[in-house]
Amino acid sequence: MLLAKISKKFxxxxxxxxxKAGVSRAAVSRTFTNNGSVSKATREKVISAADALGYQVNFLAQGLNRKRSQLIGVVVARLSDPFRSSLLEGLLAEIQRKGYQALVTEVRNPDELEETIRRFTQFQVSGVIVTSGQPPTQLVKDCVQHNIPVVGINRHMDLPDVDFVCSDNETGATLAAEQLIASGCKKFAWLNYAGSTWAGVKRGDSFHRIIMEKYAEDRFALLQIEATQDGYQGGRSAAHEFCRxxxxxxxxxxxxxxxxxxxxxxxxxxxFHAPNDFHLIGFDDTPLTAQYSYRLTTVSQDIEETAVRAVSCLESRGRDANITQRFEVVPVKLVLRHTSPQIREPR
Amino acid sequence: MLLAKISKKFxxxxxxxxxKAGVSRAAVSRTFTNNGSVSKATREKVISAADALGYQVNFLAQGLNRKRSQLIGVVVARLSDPFRSSLLEGLLAEIQRKGYQALVTEVRNPDELEETIRRFTQFQVSGVIVTSGQPPTQLVKDCVQHNIPVVGINRHMDLPDVDFVCSDNETGATLAAEQLIASGCKKFAWLNYAGSTWAGVKRGDSFHRIIMEKYAEDRFALLQIEATQDGYQGGRSAAHEFCRxxxxxxxxxxxxxxxxxxxxxxxxxxxFHAPNDFHLIGFDDTPLTAQYSYRLTTVSQDIEETAVRAVSCLESRGRDANITQRFEVVPVKLVLRHTSPQIREPR
DNA sequence: TTAAAAAATGAACACGTGTTCACTTGTTTG
DNA sequence: CAAACAAGTGAACACGTGTTCATTTTTTAA
Structure with missing residues (x-):
């Protein structure tokens, strides 16, 4: 009878x-949250009892009480894109390192995003990281109202109280433009997907500006190529169209x-082959770009740093919701590879 | 004063x-869980009141009560590998489609896995999907003891009560072998990473068997190449070594x-170029393999089906923990591309 | 040695939900 | 029409934790 009762307790x-430790339950709670004050003696009794029983705190109950779980919601899209998955990898690492757990949602069309963020709030997440999707203004407002910090990555959302971390698109584009100019290029082209992200547009604007500063006299120095589709196939079709x-x-x-x-x-x-027939520079330093078949010269984003700052934003706003909006710009660097090689010393 | 009190309620x-609806709280609970019996009239009153107030159930409280959250823990590794991220993408889609939320953890070294799964149990997850990492026997046992279903993908773990979904490695290897044989190849090679996964070993064994059946007389028909590293760079170094x-x-x-x-x-x-100098077949139909620079003939895994079956395993075992162990084999198909092209009609 | 201050402790409440268990209301059957 | 029955309802308990608030114990100061 007694045995049955014991084995029934999972x-x-x-x-x-x-x-088991011969103390009150409050003492146990205090020991593990190291919040209140506990004497050394009882703390040890509690810990050894907990070890013996294999106790582990119930995060659901803890979150219910604190009105805040140690979950962080992450919104991603199109993980098949190597940069996106690398970014997620970096975010996961940082989130875990800080002792949180990642609640990951992939959103395919924008209207799913509403449902997604709603579910995040239902889990009382400590913060939301948005790496994609159009800014769902109303829902983000809900988060702010619920005191849930939100941070956008490589994506500006025009809301106060929402922090923002992005790579230095301006400098990246400038580095690329200067490299091409220094390599002796004369006719430039900018390739982007027609329905591009905010970050893509920024890169194009900066590139445009630099080229125009140097070649103000030549109205045809810069060509805009619009891909009808994003990703690899979009770029390939654009090349076909371009040649045609x-x-x-x-x-x-x-x-x-x-x-x-x-x-x-x-x-x-x-x-047509690079670098003999033309020079080519990309953005995002994915594993793919380093492969022998591409060896793409590219502007490299610092994913690790981006992740660190994003989580840091969430934490600081979690402590004080009224701090001023942060706008973090993460440095980038140009990685020279085969498609736009190192410039030789002038003779 | 009253206003302050109202605005304080988040x-x-x-x-x-x-x-607001003029009913008891139990009625509200019953309406949303459609568990108990509620009259049509009160149900409507509740729903309209809920809409007006913007009510949404607190998943933490719900999970605490039910002793089971609608979370599913997913263990992944090395997301920079395109196949891994594609698999995760498929899993996320299916998990969300079924109304769950994914708790994703990336584990780099095996001993992190223990801590990871422990945290899963602390969140009272409805199930755990392991796509990587060595089987952490003790922890998985803990899950089983806590009535948490566990399923492994492309990875056998030698535990009863743990289900298992994997692609049909045998058929995949057979298809590859037959294609190479039919193309007229005479000297075969099998390339694998030395510390390969279980699935990799299975593929090699089957390939070996098929080749040996056909070429039993030739002891040198099959060559084993061991890469000292996994992934792209591993393959590239292996080729260098092979040529040397x-x-x-x-x-x-x-x-x-x-x-x-x-x-x-x-x-x-x-x-040396394929298919002129040699034929080449891979495994995993990632976006990369379809790109023009590779156009790799490859055995394609059905990620969608794999995800569906994995979640299905969790659900059925969640209903009844004592069902017999499932061992699901997902069909594969051979995708013919440039590196081992379609065989021409015999003249 | 005594008074005051500090630290430790346990009882009790709150968090928001699902569900049992009596109880009331409405419906069918003999 | 009465009796048997089904369906709907609300009070109350349980889930497992953090934290306040008196109360007790220990330490420090006089």
Missing amino acids: TVTAQDVAT SGASADGVFCANAQLACGFLDGMREHG | TVTAQDVAT SGASADGVFCANAQLACGFLDGMREHG
């Missing part, structure tokens, strides 16, 4: 630990690495 | 809805797509 609760149109360029800058690799392959199909 | 609870050794092969099968792409590039660096 979960060992704080009360069990308290009874009879246009030419010797210095090409792409909004992201997938587009760039696709463009490179598309040009190859027409017999 | 969360709207079931009690608020009940008061002076060995030769005209039909190569690789344990995964990353190895295959690396091997392909490595061979290119030495002037």
Whole structure:
């Protein structure tokens, strides 16, 4: 009878630990949250009792009480894009390192995002990281109202109280432009997906500005190529279209690495190779870009640093919801590879 | 004063809805869980009141009460590998489709896995999906003891009560072998990472068996190449080593797509190209393999089906923990591309 | 040694939900 | 029409934790 009762108990609760240690349940709670004050003696009794019983605190109950779980909601999209998955990898690492757990949701079309964030609030998450999707203004407002910090990555959302971390698109584009100019390119092209992200547009604007500063006299120095689709296939089709149109360029800058690799392959199909026939620079330093078949010169984003700052934003706003909006710009660097190689010393 | 009290309430609870609708709180609970019996009239009153107040159930409280949250823990590793991230993408889609939420953890070294699964149990997850990492026997036992279903993907764990979903490695390897044989290859090679996964070993064994059945007389028909590292770079280095050794092969099968792409590039660096100089088949149909620079013939795993079955395993075992162990084998198919093209009609 | 201050402790409440168990109301059957 | 029955309802308990608030014990100061 007694045995049955014991074996029926799956979960060992704080009360069990308290009874075994001969103290009150409050003492157990205090020991593990190191919040209140506990004498060294009782702390040790509690810990050894907890070890013996294999006690582990119930996060659901804890979250219910604190009105805040140690979950962080992460919104991602299109994980098949290597940069996205690398970013997620970095975020996961940082989230775990800080003792949180990641609640990951992939959102395919924007209207799913509403439901998604709603579910995040239902789990009382400590924060939300949005890496994609159009800013769902109303829902983000809900989060703010619920005191749930929100941070956007590589994506500006025009809301106060929402922090924002992005790579230094301006400098990245500038580095690319200067590299192409210094390599002796004369006719430039900017390739982007028509329905591009905010970050992509920023990169294009900066590239445009730099080129125009140097080549103000030549109205045809810069060509805009619009891909009808994002990703590798979008870049490849754009190259086909480009060749078919009879246009030419010797210095090409792409909004992201997938587009760039696709463009490179598309040009190859027409017999044009980098760096002999043109120079090419991408954005996002994914594993793919380093592979022998591409060896793409590219602007490298510092994913690790981005993740660190994003989580840091959530934490600081979690402590004080009224701090001023943060706008973090993460440095980038240019990685020189085969498609736009190191410039030789002037003779 | 009253105003202050109202604005202080962030969360709207079931009690608020009940008061507004003029019913008891139990009625509210019953309406949303459609568990007990509620009259049509009160149900409507409750729903309209809930809508007006913007009520949403607190998952933490719900989980605490039910002793089970609608979370599913997912263990992943090395998301930078395109196949891994594609798999995660598929899992996320299915998990969300079924109304769960994914608690994702990336584990880098095996001993982290213990801590990870412990945290899963602390969140009272409805199930755990393990896509990587060595089987943490003790912890999985803990899950079983806590009535938490566990399923492994492409990874056998030698435990009763743990279900298991994997692609049909045998058929995949057979298809590859038959394709190479039918293409007229005579000297075969099998490339795998030395510390390969269980699935990789299975593929190699089957490939070996098929080749040996056909070429029993020739002891040198099959060559084993061991990569000292997994992934693209592993494959590339293996190709360099292979060329340097002076060995030769005209039909190569690789344990995964990353190895295959690396091997392909490595061979290119030495002037050998597929399909002219040798035929090459990989495993895992990642986006990368379809790209123009590789166009790799490969055994394609059905990620969607894998995800569906994995979640299905969790659900059925969640209903009845004592069902017999499931061992699901998901069909694969051979996708013919450039590195081992379609065989021409015999003349 | 005594008074005052500090630290430790346990009882009790709160968090928001699901569900049992009596109880009331409405419906069918003999 | 009465009796048997089904369906709907609300009070109360349980889930496992954090934290306040008196109360007791220990330490420090005089």
